[in-house]
Amino acid sequence: MxxxxxxxxxxxxxxxxxxxxxxxxxxxxxxxxxxxxxxxxxxxxxxxxxxxxxxxxxxxxxxxxxxxxxxxxVHPRVLEAVSRELGRGSNFVRPSMLEIEAAERFLATVPTADMVKFAKNGSDVTTAAVRLARAATGRSKIAVCREHPFFSTDDWFIATTPMNAGIPDQPTVKFPYGDLEATEEVLRGGDIACVILEAATSVEPEPGYLAKLRDLVHAHGALLVFDEMITGFRWSEAGAQGLYGVTPDLSTFGKALGNGFAVSALAGRREIMEQGGLRDSRERVFLLSTTHGAESPSLAAAMAVMDTYVEEGxxxxxxxxxxxxxxxxxxxxxxxxxxxxxxxxxxxxxxxxxxxxxxxxxxxxxxxxxxxxxxxxxxxxxxxxxxxxxxxxxxxxxxxxxxxxxxxxxxxxxxxxxxxxxxxxxxxxxxxxxx
Missing domain, CATH: 3.90.1150.10 (Aspartate Aminotransferase, domain 1)
Structure with missing residues (x-):
């Protein structure tokens, strides 16, 4: 050319x-x-x-x-699902039945999670996971995996990159993937609310690593968060957690979930997720409240994607x-x-x-x-x-x-x-x- x-x-x-x-x-x-x-x-x-x-x-x-x-x-199943919803309205003053159906479909596909909340992009849900972990633990610091390139556009992560202009100091620290001893040192430093990482990227986890990491994180009173933006669906329909058999406290999905349509998801254990709801006695967490988070065509796209992955291998x-x-x-x-x-x-x-x-x-x-x-x-x-x-x-x-x-x-x-x-x-x- x-x-x-x-x-x-x-x-x-x-x-x-x-x-x-x-x-x-x-x-x-x-x-x-x-x-x-x-x-x-x-x-x-x-x-x-x-x-x-x-x-x-x-x-x-x-x-x-x-x-x-x-x-x-222009995948036909996704296009058909989206086109069908476009003729039914896209956003309402109250939840639609599609929100129930999409949540049920997601939790059936990712059975390691108890509850899910949808949003529009990955940064929305990773930051919601961080906020929820801080509220649940009463701690402020976040530990992010050193080798994994991106978690969020929000201050708590971007402050750790060279593009940190305009961002005040953040209580975010880093740990090395695969090194439990070094990770324990970070956790011993105290005040860690959660450890967030991709379960795998270009390097497969050593056998037993993720389970040992989860136990270590819990032993220090923190939560484990899997960023499944990339691994979700590409590793298995249930993500890396489904493939490796290790259930995190919270996990975040996006990217493949909508086949290009704007949808992401925060999923996790009920007792943690409920702190961002209306049925919990603890101090409330402003978890996710997005005008377009449950916009119908994108949820329809997500449901079509999940069906296609499961039914067509x-x-x-x-x-x-x-x-x-x-x-x-x-x-x-x-x-x-x-x-x-x-x-x-x-x-x-x-x-x-x-x-x-x-x-x-x-x-x-x-x-x-x-x-x-x-x-x-x-x-x-x-x-x-x-x-x-x-x-x-x-x-x-x-x-x-x-x-x-x-x-x-x-x-x-x-x-x-x-x-x-x-x-x-x-x-x-x-x-x-x-x-």
Missing amino acids: DAGKLLLRSRRANQRLHSLIPGGAHTYAKGEDQFPEGMAPVISHGLGAHVWDVDGNEYIEYGSGLRSVSLGH ITARLHELGDRLAAGVRAAAAGMGVEEHVVVRGRASNLVFVTLDENGQPSQKYRTLFLRQLIAGGVLGPSFVVSAGLTEEDIDRTVDVVAQACVVYRKALDSGDPTAWMGGRPVKPVFRAYS
């Missing part, structure tokens, strides 16, 4: 975005700075696992909607596709002798790739080179996170594009400098202090 010729409308659209929206996108991870210079397509529409930009270019898409569109765009399908992709990418990299530099990691349903330089260190320059080659080959993939909209042919086509990218990667490694293949400035990390 000649970016100068084939992305003219996208480049103009990006200029308009920056003049109207701080950062040029409503999510930092979708920002133009996350893509090679001049190669950040602006999307027109999508179908299944394919998207088209405003210039008319078609791409095979990975990581759709920041991992939220796991069934594929979507989680298994994601793993099949991911296994095929990972094997192909690794073979392509090995074929060009770059298997130690283009590395695929993670569970098959949630694959990421790492780009390493000649010294084996993570490199934004080599990531830029690699992304540029993918986009030029018609693959839009800041990750290799699959959706069920992909076909085996899509996977095979992706592997072919990766193989061509590895040819260029090998040339750059041999030259000792990838600059000539970057096409401009390198892509940048999301969390950084200055633009």
Whole structure:
């Protein structure tokens, strides 16, 4: 792809975005700075696992909607459910029957939880979990997993990142994943209301780790919170807690729950959740009160997603596709002798790739080179996170594009400098202090 010729409308659209929206996108991870210079397509529409930009270019898409569109765009069951509710009204002065049905469906799908409350995005529900844990324990500090990149846009988490301008000091501390001894040190420091983590990401937990962590957290009087934004449905229909058999006190879901529609969920033990309700004698917690939290079309989408996952074995399908992709990418990299530099990691349903330089260190320059080659080959993939909209042919086509990218990667490694293949400035990390 000649970016100068084939992305003219996208480049103009990006200029308009920056003049109207701080950062040029409503999510930092979708920002133009996350893509090679001049190669950040602006999307027109999508179908299944394919998207088209405003210039008319078609791409095979990975990581759709920041991992939220796991069934594929315009999925018929989801579309039918949403369309049906659009003709019945979307928001009322009192709860609708759909709220009962959606809650029952969620708790049947995630049977480790006793109660659920819906909201619109992940930050809503992770912050609600933090507030509830503080009220339940009478403590103020939050312990977040050091290796996990994101939990919330709210102050209690963003204060721990390099983008902490405008945020006062927060009582948030960090602990290392998989290290129970170091975690106990953090807990011994006192005043920890809850420990929040993703049960797994690119690294599987050691056998027994999550159960021992839960026991340790409880022994120190804190609550255990699983952030299931990514693991929910991709690990199993019941999330990581269902797969690993460890029940947290509270858990949060989103992303795949709505297949791109705005819905998230806070779930957990009844005795804790009830403190945010009307049937508890303790001091009340302002848990979640959102105008659009129970908006009907999104709840209908969530119900359709849950039904589809359970009835059609979507989680298994994601793993099949991911296994095929990972094997192909690794073979392509090995074929060009770059298997130690283009590395695929993670569970098959949630694959990421790492780009390493000649010294084996993570490199934004080599990531830029690699992304540029993918986009030029018609693959839009800041990750290799699959959706069920992909076909085996899509996977095979992706592997072919990766193989061509590895040819260029090998040339750059041999030259000792990838600059000539970057096409401009390198892509940048999301969390950084200055633009």
